[in-house]
Amino acid sequence: MVRTQRAADIAGGMFLCLLGIGVVLASLRIAGSPDVRLHPRTLPLILGWIIAAAGVILAAQAWRFRGENRIIKWPDRPGMVRVCVTLLSLTVYLALMESLGLPLSTTLYIGFLMWYLGRYRLLWAAALGLVSGATVYIVFIRLLQLSFPAGPLAR
Numbered sequence: 001m002v003r004t005q006r007a008a009d010i011a012g013g014m015f016l017c018l019l020g021i022g023v024v025l026a027s028l029r030i031a032g033s034p035d036v037r038l039h040p041r042t043l044p045l046i047l048g049w050i051i052a053a054a055g056v057i058l059a060a061q062a063w064r065f066r067g068e069n070r071i072i073k074w075p076d077r078p079g080m081v082r083v084c085v086t087l088l089s090l091t092v093y094l095a096l097m098e099s100l101g102l103p104l105s106t107t108l109y110i111g112f113l114m115w116y117l118g119r120y121r122l123l124w125a126a127a128l129g130l131v132s133g134a135t136v137y138i139v140f141i142r143l144l145q146l147s148f149p150a151g152p153l154a155r
Contacts, residue, residue, distance in 0.1 A: 005070040006062050014061025020052025040147055043140075082117065089113060101151020102140065107133030 017059040027044035074084060100108070111129025114120050120128070140146045 016055025
């Protein structure tokens with residue numbers, strides 16, 4: 001088990017680098033269509049390279065760090081509950097994305113996490129969720145015309 005911040009940063013950086021490379025390799029298999037303006041693999045390819053580069057930078061900075069090595073305090077029971085609820089909500093978000101579409105599922109996901117983790121009032125969290133969902137719809141579906149599921153908004 002990783003007990004120091006330096007070791008955690010090196011391990012996390014290596015994981016992010018491998019994840020980014022995996023995303024890049026997977027995105028190279030995405031077939032394109034001649035009738036779209038932006039190739040469907042463009043966004044995953046860019047994100048994969050950014051994730052891989054961020055992982056390399058994180059691991060390299062941790063490797064070169066020569067200061068005091070901080071001990072990691074692992075979460076207590078309430079902290080573990082928050083981590084588990086966050087992971088469960090991410091799973092629900094991904095499961096609902098196909099049926100509800102990216103904008104609506106993003107609205108629910110961001111609104112819930114802002115309320116649950118941020119301790120915002122429900123109205124403020126809902127407003128932030130709506131802004132996030134609208135931004136996703138405008139940027140990714142309307143402007144970039146990426147092939148994300150639009151859900152009921154497609155009709």
